[in-house]
Structures are given as C-alpha cells and as structure tokens.
Amino acid sequence: MKAMILAAGRGERLRPLTDDLPKPLVEVGGKPLIQYHLERLAQAGIRSIVINRAYLGWMIEAALGNGAQFGVQIQYSPENPALETGGGIYQALGWLGPGPFLVINGDIWCDLDLAELAIEPDDLAHLVLVDRPPHHPQGDFALQAGRVSNQGEPRLTFAGIGIYRPELFAGCAPGIFPLAPLLRRAADQGKVSGQHHRGRWFDIGTPERLAALNQYLAGSHGPAR
Numbered sequence: 001m002k003a004m005i006l007a008a009g010r011g012e013r014l015r016p017l018t019d020d021l022p023k024p025l026v027e028v029g030g031k032p033l034i035q036y037h038l039e040r041l042a043q044a045g046i047r048s049i050v051i052n053r054a055y056l057g058w059m060i061e062a063a064l065g066n067g068a069q070f071g072v073q074i075q076y077s078p079e080n081p082a083l084e085t086g087g088g089i090y091q092a093l094g095w096l097g098p099g100p101f102l103v104i105n106g107d108i109w110c111d112l113d114l115a116e117l118a119i120e121p122d123d124l125a126h127l128v129l130v131d132r133p134p135h136h137p138q139g140d141f142a143l144q145a146g147r148v149s150n151q152g153e154p155r156l157t158f159a160g161i162g163i164y165r166p167e168l169f170a171g172c173a174p175g176i177f178p179l180a181p182l183l184r185r186a187a188d189q190g191k192v193s194g195q196h197h198r199g200r201w202f203d204i205g206t207p208e209r210l211a212a213l214n215q216y217l218a219g220s221h222g223p224a225r
Contacts, residue, residue, distance in 0.1 A: 007106035008054035024106040029217035038070040044114035054082040085179035105160030129156035148194040
C-alpha cells in the first residue's frame with residue numbers, strides 16, 4: 001500500500017510560527033511534526049509516500065529530501081494554489097496507483113499503529129474516528145458495528161486518517177474541492193467502514209494545542225515516538 005501525507009495547508013491559526021515555516025515542519029517533541037508520520041509509516045511497512053505541498057513547499061522538500069533518511073521513498077505533488085483535501089488527493093492519484101491507499105493529515109499527531117488499518121473489498125473508504133475534542137463538539141460521523149454513517153449517535157470526529165480507493169473520486173475533475181462531500185456520499189451508499197481509536201490524538205491547529213502536545217511528549221510517556 002502507498003500513502004499520502006497532506007501538507008499543503010497554510011497554517012493560519014499557528015501564526016506567527018508559520019509565517020516563515022510550513023506547518024508540517026513545526027517542531028513537537030524535538031522534531032518536525034511530519035517526521036512522526038514518516039516514521040510510523042515506515043514502521044507499518046509503507047515505504048512509498050506522496051506529500052502534497054504548497055505554502056513554502058520548497059522547505060519541506062529541502063528538509064525531507066527523497067525520504068531515504070527515514071527509510072521511505074517520497075514523491076512530491078506541488079500545488080499552486082492549494083487544492084484542498086479532495087483536489088490534492090485527486091491530483092496525486094497517478095502516483096498513488098490503482099489500489100487502496102492511506103492518507104494522513106499532516107497537522108495531526110496520533111499514536112495509532114498504522115499497520116492495523118485495512119479496507120474491505122466492497123468499501124470505498126475506511127476512516128479512523130476519535131472522541132469529539134472540545135474544539136469540535138458536534139463531531140463528524142456516527143460509527144455503528146464498524147460502519148460509518150452521517151446520522152446517528154454517538155457522534156465521533158474524523159481523525160484525519162483514512163484508507164481510500166481511487167473509485168471514491170469517480171466523476172471528479174482537477175481543481176479545488178473538499179474531501180468531506182465524497183465521504184458523506186459514500187457513507188450514504190453504505191460503502192464506508194471505520195474504527196474508533198481510543199488512544200492519543202492531537203489536532204495541531206492552534207498554539208495552545210501545539211503546547212498541549214509538547215507537554216504530553218515531555219511528560220511521563222517516554223520519548224516522542
């Protein structure tokens with residue numbers, strides 16, 4: 001399986017840290033946030049990775065190179081302007097190939113073992129969901145017996161980690177568009193599975209959340225993984 005890390009966002013809410021640095025290169029626990037993803041993907045045996053980049057994207061390429069130092073092979077998908085999540089993945093489909101692929105938001109930190117993720121043959125997507133954080137109390141989806149739906153309780157929040165089939169993007173065209181409507185349509189068709197991750201998950205969207213993750217990694221939880 002191949003993977004894609006979404007790293008094209010501007011990181012407005014993390015300013016001034018992101019005035020001169022792309023958000024995926026912001027350090028947490030002593031290393032760039034995106035490095036955790038590369039290391040976890042390598043540990044899961046996923047070595048072929050696409051990274052989309054836009055704002056200060058040259059800095060991401062300069063820092064990560066071809067990925068050899070992390071035991072992976074990196075391809076870059078430049079965007080100008082940024083294409084949002086759906087458009088960014090769609091542009092990279094040629095690199096990702098004809099089979100299912102894993103996508104991770106570049107601005108999260110999660111202790112999930114990526115090797116445990118899988119997608120059923122008839123599904124278009126498999127999503128990782130987490131408990132609703134204070135900054136997103138309404139949640140995104142319901143999860144019942146391993147199936148993701150748009151209605152129902154309890155509500156959970158999409159973790160920014162999923163496995164998708166290229167067929168999820170059938171009928172799309174190049175350009176700027178979000179991913180969420182495609183996932184909601186597939187869920188209504190009964191073609192999205194999911195799992196509830198009850199471990200640690202951080203959405204690094206603000207300086208306060210960045211500080212919370214740094215505090216967690218510096219605490220009694222051992223070295224940053």
